[in-house]
Amino acid sequence: MNAIFRCIHKNLLFYTKQQSLLFQIDYPEISDNIVPKHRFMSGFEQHVEAPDRRWQYLLFAAEPYETISFKIPSREVDKSEGKFWTYYNTETKQFFLQFAFKLESNKYSGDHSSSNARSYGPPPPAPPSSLRG
Template identity: 50%
Template structure:
């Protein structure tokens, strides 16, 4: 039988090295290279005790010299503990308050206040008071429609809060927001009392609001009761 050409046969001083042997040899070569080039001065886990030995604060192991400690750092135990610690630190950092994100400042400057007209009205039948606002935006940005909202006296910081009043705010880029001080009364949204329009051609926003007056409602009730009598 020809033993010389048989795979895996060992004849003389030579032979075929297995894949596992080559892998072990490669890992050992990398480990020795790591030990030779590693710098323990920046390692946060190495500590030298009073006996001159080296301790691994992560794994709580004792080593006679630096080479022994470095060999330990390439081992499975140290790498496993290092991975666990990294996962724990990531979890702890995720629970910390995140820094506030600063939004970039707007590049488009305001061009001033829009032109406006306010007309006081009164319903001749009900006696309800109303206000008609015409706000002009000749240089409004394309595809922008003016908006309005109601602000309570306690939201604003310009004047001392007075619960007898509320504020109507109108906004549209690139104009400054304008605010109007109005009575702190409930707005009547019934048909014919409330409306808002945006004239794109004239670039004018119109808003009409009627205020509900409790005194007027109470007089209506008294009149109805008297009529029934």
């Protein structure tokens, strides 16, 4: 059985200039006691394509569905508060995961508050209040 991949949103966190990704996966037939899981996999762990250090894979799994994966740049993920979160809505059976990539050193050096700084819109949505401590 295949999960329904709903969307990926590419965002730029305007206050840090970090690139972020938001995934939404629907699992309409998932059992009530199952919670979807995710993990990041090195390009060297997978055996579908030739290993390539430029890429890593983000996997989503939930029984009885087949595991799905997304090929993403092999960059360090920022797991600090507000920049990495997951949420599973048990009523709609939708799983959300958002993360930001850490900034590459010296890529965005300087004062970001200057008048010529570009605006990238509002920040991505915060995790649901049930996930905040």
